[in-house]
Amino acid sequence: xxxxxxxxxxxxxxxxxxxxxxxxxxxxxxxxxxxxxxxxxxxxxxxxxxxxxxxxxxxxxxxxxxxxxxxxxxxxxxxxxxxxxxxxxxxxxxxxxxxxxxxxxxxxxxxxxxxxx
Numbered sequence: 168x169x170x171x172x173x174x175x176x177x178x179x180x181x182x183x184x185x186x187x188x189x190x191x192x193x194x195x196x197x198x199x200x201x202x203x204x205x206x207x208x209x210x211x212x213x214x215x216x217x218x219x220x221x222x223x224x225x226x227x228x229x230x231x232x233x234x235x236x237x238x239x240x241x242x243x244x245x246x247x248x249x250x251x252x253x254x255x256x257x258x259x260x261x262x263x264x265x266x267x268x269x270x271x272x273x274x275x276x277x278x279x280x281x282x283x284x
Contacts, residue, residue: 177232178241178250179206185265186235188256193237198222203231203238206254207245216248218267
């Protein structure tokens, strides 16, 4: 595995609830050290772009960050859309799952998983 870039400021932050859930998911999947958390965007969703959040191996064009003890991969081009975003995990009666608080989103859909800029 390559050295983690520590001179770059991480573009996203996690709440403690998100960190706890991400470590739990990583441990359940029994992933080796080649895998990190991929954060990104892709076209689609009811508002135009959808968030990507899952464990993956590093790819060409990725930046690598260490956030709250998690190795995080993000394609360089996605930083424009994700800078300043906070990822949370809700585990309540009305909703359960990851939520994305993105200051760059001009609008979001009702489910909160897609946005437009």
